[in-house]
Amino acid sequence: MSNIREVADLAGVSVATVSRTLQQPELVSPKTRAKVTRAIEELNYKPNLMAVKFRSGKTHNIVVLVPTVANVFFARVIRGMQEAAAAEGYSLLLVNTMGDNATEQIYARMIHTSQADGVVQLRAFNPFSDNDADEQGLLPMVNACEILDTPQCPTVSLDNRLAATAMTEHLVELGHQHIAMIKGPASSPLTRERMLGFKDALQTAGLKFCEELMFDGDFTLQSGYDAADRILSQSHPVSAIFCENDEMALGAISRLKAAGLRIPEDISVSGFDNIAFAKFSDPPLTTIAQPAEEFGETAINLLIDVLKGKAKRAVKVILPYQLIIRNSTGPAPAQPVNLTR
Amino acid sequence: MSNIREVADLAGVSVATVSRTLQQPELVSPKTRAKVTRAIEELNYKPNLMAVKFRSGKTHNIVVLVPTVANVFFARVIRGMQEAAAAEGYSLLLVNTMGDNATEQIYARMIHTSQADGVVQLRAFNPFSDNDADEQGLLPMVNACEILDTPQCPTVSLDNRLAATAMTEHLVELGHQHIAMIKGPASSPLTRERMLGFKDALQTAGLKFCEELMFDGDFTLQSGYDAADRILSQSHPVSAIFCENDEMALGAISRLKAAGLRIPEDISVSGFDNIAFAKFSDPPLTTIAQPAEEFGETAINLLIDVLKGKAKRAVKVILPYQLIIRNSTGPAPAQPVNLTR
DNA sequence: ATAAACAATGTAACCGATAACATTTATTGT
């Protein structure tokens, strides 16, 4: 692999001239430029960007902490990030953290070892909180999707509380009075926010909130299936289930159908995220659409602003949601269906 | 950010000693080691890995060309790669190429600019074929999942032809004689291989292959839906549809149900990949399971072997498939159902 | 006691590009 010196020798100029030919060609005479260009081609010279990055102290790498790349929603977010990063000449170091704090800390530390310039965190966990407590909020990080309670960095989020309220109102308008909820992990702020929105709507509607109708899940299909199973074997009446994401909704529907229930005639089910599968499920899923790609794009652009020093750290972007009504939700049955059969 | 020289000064030793304390502590006396360690802690020194990578010429980065991270199957492959890479101290530079050749060439070239050590390509396209034709097969690349026709590098694949034969035999055994196929893009070798396997099985069973029953798709839900739509509006009898992946199968099922057809009583549908949704669809999908994570893991390990110079380039790993029979396939109806109603 | 062998540490070149500064060459004005 040839280096800049070999090119300089072959072209009969100095290394500075070669460097200038590539960086500021207008400073080099056309004659010299031609010589250099020829030498570059002859040697098939490609600048060693590792050297450039080392010297400049800018890696143009961004570490992205993703809880699970296998999640369809995150896959869309990643796509948005990818495009925004490419447009600005940045590369993404994607890390599938499986929600493991230690893993996130390790990878976030790549900015300390000069392997990356900044971090995008898609989970409500501060990977720097540990041993760099003092530096919190000063490190180039952007938090998107699932937001920290007291973020010191720019954030990109949805108003989950309001979105959950909108969904709940939709169910209430259909006449549902006994609404169960399949939640995400208790540790997730998303879950707390969506639950608050759910409660808000119930209160407005004059319905009472029932703790026994809250079921735990972990955003996977299987957990939705299992939660539905628990719903079927308890005694409270239920005419609708508000699931905190589409995967769990689809898992729940699978279990409800296996029990012989019709959706939405016997029981309504709603999701959250509007993943591609939502439109093609049977019945198509009522859900909340999030601008996933825009989450990624915005997060990356904010981070790049931070890196360029031209962003205020207090930026909090809130993206719009959209209630998508399909056929998995319908009017509440005249009288509660017996779930345990 | 402190550097090795500051540490050396504070500890009262030379930079070489600091370096050795970190790299080969056994060469440093315990007394000195303690001094250095203390200085490192005091300054919160973290080696600049960019400098290390630059000096060593090894980036420990691997470029991964993924057609779409949004594809659930690839998401699993990525997860496998991630784990294998982390175990060996490598980072992944994930690139969502959208199947664009130019994009792939640009990113693959990162190994020329010393930004990455090797490439994992998940598509049947040689990103080096362009202007580096001479070097083909000499560059550190591993091709997985969708394989080049004449690969010059190690590959990891499934025997797609045999898997498709197994699936087709399953349908034939159920009595299906009029089997349609929803294919992937014609450019994909996967499609060619699976079609060959499909033909093999038909021939063995003494059934004739019918070109009119081949429908194009692009591995997305929507394309499966659209293809099913075309199947419904043509005149040949069809009692089963072999879809080349699960997404298209789920899309097709959605359309068939909308037409009032029962699955599998009226028409059977099979998929390929066994994504998580396959188990929870209605009906659960008969499909071919691929060890997705193992694809990723094997690809990364092969590449690392290549990078270490201890792998022969002719390695071709073939991973096992598994026919998963669920309820989307069933006995062929006694007499062909009228599709166009 | 002294040479030989070994352990511990230091010195400085090096990786490849960039850019501040120095130097040479060309152009302009009078």
Place this chain on the structure above:
DNA sequence: ACAATAAATGTTATCGGTTACATTGTTTAT
């Protein structure tokens, strides 16, 4: 024609580690 200025090019320190080689200090063997 010659100084003044501008344009083009060259020289070299620098980024932060690693490591070959040199040097100094400590044991061991005879």
